[in-house]
Amino acid sequence: MSFHFIKDQDFADFLTDLIRAKIVVGPVAKTSRQQEKFVFARLTRVQDLRLDYDVTILPPKKEFFPAKQDLLRFDGPRVKACLEPVEKVLFGVHFYDVKALDMTDALFKEKNEDRNYTAHREAATIVVSNIRKVFPRAFWASIGAEVKPRGHDAWLTQIVGGCVFETGTLKGEALLKFGRFSEASADQVAAARRANEDMGKQCLEQLKGTSASNAKKVRAAFGKEELWTKFAEDCFSCGSCNTVCPTCYCFDVQDWWNIDQKSGARTRTWDACLTEDFAKISLGAGAAENFREERAERFRHRFMRKAAYLNEKLGGPACVGCGRCSAACTADIADPTTVINSIPEA
């Protein structure tokens, strides 16, 4: 681990060279009716990179676990796996998304490792950027403090005159050759630490309680049906909260044929536990059993998963406070701070 410094005037050259040498994915703007949002996309030129972004519509998870991914391809009786990981640099990831990636890493790795995720993940270099603008719905400063960001390769922090670039792995070190870096001074390192710490004060939405106390009270509220029914009254079962979540990783698998009707693929797509048919099985003759038939049950399941079920496995809640679900929910009922704060203590 070492600390480096790059001057503002050298930053564009660094990135230009990096883009020339590698596939670099970073936050870029996307607009509709003058409204500016951000997405992770492949960079072709430096000026597209927007490290002043607040949050991206989808988390960077999509780079390793895309919304649609072929698991197998077939041609007649021949079946092939399709693991073709591409080396890339994810540049400018916020620390809360790094925490989430670390969680999905663990979940895809545990028990039966899913190479369709881990192979892509291993091929990536992740560069964190300090948060320069706080998303109004974010609450990362008040959730899961015990879970530290891990698994990134370098951390870039903007201070006066340039950026401190902290490398944590060999993959991170390997990026140094693309820019004019000098050793960071103790003052610069301290300034970078302050820049990261101070940002938390601007993160206004607050989750009350500790991870443990919240897990306990959410878990204990399982049987309070009237509570969940009320929470879910305006739920569309649209799965937007799931689809934009950096720690959601459920998927559906479907087979299909190409136009030749001989070859085709087995493809997985993101699934969402809020949607009506998520836990439904067919019993034949038109009969079916839905293990979470009511929208209140599905709404509750999401909160159990985010606040309680996975905590032991992940060392904290499966929520990093990015605020994407709060913003994506048109009925505005998905905000974890509102929901969890309003659940009475066990």
Add this chain to the structure above:
Amino acid sequence: MAKPKVAFFDFTCCEGCQIEFTNYGDPVFLELLNHVDVVEFREAMSEKTTEPIDVAFIEGSFSREADRPRLEEIRKRAKIVIAYGQCASTAGINALKNHTADYKKFVYGKDSEMPHLDSQKVLGIDKVIKVDYYAYGCPVNKYEVLQIVSHLLHGKEPVIPNYPVCVECKRQETICRYDVGDYCLGQTARAGCGAPCPADGIPCEACRGFVDKPNHDALVKVLSKRAGMPKGWAEDKSRMFTANQRGDAK
């Protein structure tokens, strides 16, 4: 093995869904003809058939009692009947007529009393005959139709989504219409189209109808609260394509 015989029929509709099929100018779609034998399709050929058929695509709503025998006759001949497009599936936009009385005068003016303009309450064809599968949409999504045909060729039930359009918007990072001060019906609309409208900056009008259990009360709330629609308007807003699926269906 002989290629399955496929035929197209139309009732009360604009035939746009059939046109959608002829829009498959792309060689990849023409290749479908290697796998099916189209025996009747008036948009593209003059032949007609009275023979048994494997798959009947029926476009259009049931709007006149006089159409019943023809629907029943097609059903009798067809192994599989697909309600092709929203008019056939739920009566789609045609069902708006069920909510108005003055449409004939409004549309045809002085000719409005011509007897062939007489029609009754408009329904999806499944109110008359058994429908095996539904290709939703106004118009249908040709890629979905291709998959429906492909699945049927292999004796596999087609996969039709029962989740809302929001899923497809989010997957492709489309900026939500509500975030730009617009309205949208995507939260209750059946997906499967790939959500091209919001991606193009146009609200979803639910042209594939509702999902099985739409939360319409919540939609009305969101339309008035976030899109600023007056209450009555918010309540009526979703009717264009879902008149027969709403609580106030006639």
Add this chain to the structure above:
Amino acid sequence: MSTTSCSCANKSDGRESQENIFLPREAKIVRVEKTTEAERIFTLQLADKSQMKFEPGQILEVGLMGYGEIPLGLASSPTRTNTFDIVVRSVGRVSQALNRLQPGELLQVRGPWGKGFPLENLRGHDLLIIAGGIGLCPTRSLIQYTLDRRQEFKRFILFYGARDPQQQLFLTDLADWRKSKDVEYQETVDKGDPTWKGNVGVITTLFNKTKIDPGTRVVICGPPIMFKFVIRELDKLGVAHPNIYVDLERRMKCGVGKCGHCQMNDKYVCTDGPVFAFSEIEKLEEAI
């Protein structure tokens, strides 16, 4: 990494399948028996003729490219070598396609996955298996196992309930079990017909037919509704909950604890189960 081919995925060590948890192995259909109107028993053999290694109660993902995969409990015992059985009930896209297959044709299997019946806790005790409907399929693996290693168990009692006589599965087995001295076999149907001479009533009516010692190890597999009533009877008999094992059904999709569909409370049925000690899940909401 380069693309891996499945044409060699039939290696007996399943090494390639381990590298990619979604890559299946090929299996050949040795025999198909139509057991009811909707169900077929398939006897399968791995295409490379190697042995399928599994434990009674484990699941197998069975599939056909283009159609998909479904999770099925292995329906034969690993003590019966060379081939293995599955039962396919026509309920959806994959099962309907599988049930059109003929002997000699190939299908794909992935697994075995999940936790089976805890043989170490069953051995040396009385064993009661309670199977309702299609629940006989995964338990048949344990039934065969127990019959093959009969000396490892004390009393062996089997309750089987079907909706009506036409729904009874494994008719040859049932005939054997009725005659066998190795198993105390009791059966019932919810609704009889003129040919049916046996017990009529729900499965719990079979508890009146025999005496069960409280130390008995019990295995239950059947429709969700059955569990509650059976466990109420077992409570009356004083069977301790850690000695009751339930084989649960959920929407298992991937079979490897990833896709989320079979999650029930904080458990994944496909990897934490499908067999659970009742004591492990009785306090879990959404379980029973």
